[in-house]
Amino acid sequence: MDVLAGLLDGPRARGAFLLRMVMAPPWSVRVEDRAPLALMCLTEGEAWIVPDAGEPVLLRPGDVAIARGPAPYTIADSPTTAPTALVGPGGDCRTLSGEPLAERMSMGVRAWGNDPEGSAVLQVGTYPMAGEVSGRLLAALPDLVHLRADEWSCPLLPVFEEEIGRDDPGQSVMLDRILDLLLVVALRAWFSRPEAGAPAWYRAMGDPVVGRALRLLQDDPAHPWTVASLAAKCGVSRAALARRFHELVGEPPMAYLTRWRLDLAADLLRESDATVEAIARKVGYGGAFAFSSAFKRVRGVSPQEHRTAGAGGTFVLPQRQQSSL
Numbered sequence: 001m002d003v004l005a006g007l008l009d010g011p012r013a014r015g016a017f018l019l020r021m022v023m024a025p026p027w028s029v030r031v032e033d034r035a036p037l038a039l040m041c042l043t044e045g046e047a048w049i050v051p052d053a054g055e056p057v058l059l060r061p062g063d064v065a066i067a068r069g070p071a072p073y074t075i076a077d078s079p080t081t082a083p084t085a086l087v088g089p090g091g092d093c094r095t096l097s098g099e100p101l102a103e104r105m106s107m108g109v110r111a112w113g114n115d116p117e118g119s120a121v122l123q124v125g126t127y128p129m130a131g132e133v134s135g136r137l138l139a140a141l142p143d144l145v146h147l148r149a150d151e152w153s154c155p156l157l158p159v160f161e162e163e164i165g166r167d168d169p170g171q172s173v174m175l176d177r178i179l180d181l182l183l184v185v186a187l188r189a190w191f192s193r194p195e196a197g198a199p200a201w202y203r204a205m206g207d208p209v210v211g212r213a214l215r216l217l218q219d220d221p222a223h224p225w226t227v228a229s230l231a232a233k234c235g236v237s238r239a240a241l242a243r244r245f246h247e248l249v250g251e252p253p254m255a256y257l258t259r260w261r262l263d264l265a266a267d268l269l270r271e272s273d274a275t276v277e278a279i280a281r282k283v284g285y286g287g288a289f290a291f292s293s294a295f296k297r298v299r300g301v302s303p304q305e306h307r308t309a310g311a312g313g314t315f316v317l318p319q320r321q322q323s324s325l
Contacts (some may be wrong), residue, residue, distance in 0.1 A: 013176035017091045017126040020164050021075075022107060024115035028076035031067075031085035033091065036138060038067045038126040040075070041170045043161055045120035048135055050074040051144050059122075062149025062157075064186050077120065090128070094187065109167045123161055125179040140199045145190050150314035152189035156181055182201075195313050201256070213245060213253060221261045222284040227253055257284075262298050269307040276303050 033040075042059040049065055050056045052072055056079040059065060067073055074083055074150070085101055085174070087093050093101045093112075157242055161180045163171070190300050193200045209298045212234050217225065223266045231241040241247045261283040280291030294305050 013125070013127055013179050015128075015172055016176050016179050017089070017124075017128055018110050018164055018172075018175050019126075020111045020161075021124060022111065022113035022116060022118040022121040023077065023120045023122075024113075025077040025120075027084045027114055027118075027120075028074060028078075028081040028082045028083040029087060029093075029287075030071040030072065030074050030096075031087045033087050033089050033126065033128075034070035035089075035126045035128055036069045036184075038069070038124065039065070039179065039186065040065045040125075041121060041157055041160070041182070043121045043157075045118075046077070047120050047122055048076050048079050049110045049144060049146075050079050054144060057144060059146070060149065064147050064152060064182075066141065066145040066183070066186060066190075068138060068143050068145075073144070075122070087308060091126070093218070108165065109165050110263065115157060115303035123162075123227070125175075125182070131262055140202070145186070146188055147172075147186060151193075153184055154185040155180055156185075182318045189268045190296045200248060200250045204245075207248055209236055209241065210245050210248045213241060214256075217253070217257050221264060222282060224284070225254070225257055239303075258294065259298060260286070262295055263305070263321070265295065266299065266306055269303055279303070280311070297325075 003319050018032075021029075027193065040059070041064045042061055046060060048056050048057045049059065049067070050073060051067075057065065076083070085093055085105075087098055093105070095101060102112075105114060107116055108115055120215065157179055160175070160182060163175060163178065184270045191202060201214065205214055213230050214231055216230060228238045228240055231238045234241055235243075242252060245256075249256060264280050268274060269276075272279075274282070275288075276292065277288040281285075282290050283291075283296070285291035292303055295306070296302075299306065301309070
């Protein structure tokens with residue numbers, strides 16, 4: 001498993017909020033849905049994304065933007081246009097005074113806007129829930145990623161634009177998968193840029209020794225790994241692996257493995273009804289007690305508290321950990 005796959009492995013898009021926005025100026029939409037991630041592709045006209053913190057970004061046809069939640073932002077025809085609509089959790093759209101807008105601005109299947117002939121057309125895909133496996137990558141992203149049309153390329157964008165308005169059997173699943181692929185292509189293009197500041201563990205994947213060690217740990221976290229057994233698989237000495245891993249990743253191999261196991265477990269706690277004991281063994285712990293102790297020590301809450309918080313639908317971005325960035 002590579003690090004980009006890790007973003008979507010586990011809770012990939014499942015019933016993502018997908019929308020084709022068609023807008024005529026003046027228009028401005030305030031987004032406060034607290035979604036962990038949203039991808040926006042402009043296919044016609046122009047649009048501005050105005051984050052609460054940072055400079056406004058102009059989108060032109062073929063551009064893509066990735067907004068990392070839960071920070072709010074505004075999409076508009078101009079940075080100075082005042083919002084007239086507010087998008088809340090679950091895609092609920094209302095006026096600023098609270099009046100529903102969903103029916104008034106509906107244009108058919110997954111289409112919404114103020115004018116069917118509007119000059120600005122934006123394809124939007126929103127991930128409503130965050131998977132804990134993706135936390136490291138989400139934490140490495142800025143609040144807003146912008147790629148111009150000449151900085152990324154994905155042949156699926158026209159397919160996405162065409163399919164988003166269809167209502168065939170299995171359409172939502174098909175669109176979820178297209179959205180996943182668009183996101184991976186965009187993230188790959190973003191992290192290839194020097195200014196992206198890719199985290200150390202991402203860059204380390206290109207190292208022939210440490211990259212292999214990372215893949216072994218990620219692909220089989222339940223294995224009873226030791227530094228010695230990992231070094232043997234990588235064809236180097238224990239000391240050489242430990243030194244190089246720490247230099248490139250910023251933490252020892254076993255510390256990385258512990259947090260990777262707990263990330264996987266956190267995802268399973270929220271996305272399945274498996275017992276704590278079953279999850280503990282699935283990610284490499286001998287039993288619930290050892291697992292619960294490690295989980296509380298690293299994440300600050302017990303497995304059950306984490307599961308209960310997830311049932312409430314609250315998204316909290318994982319804290320940045322200096323050792324992994």
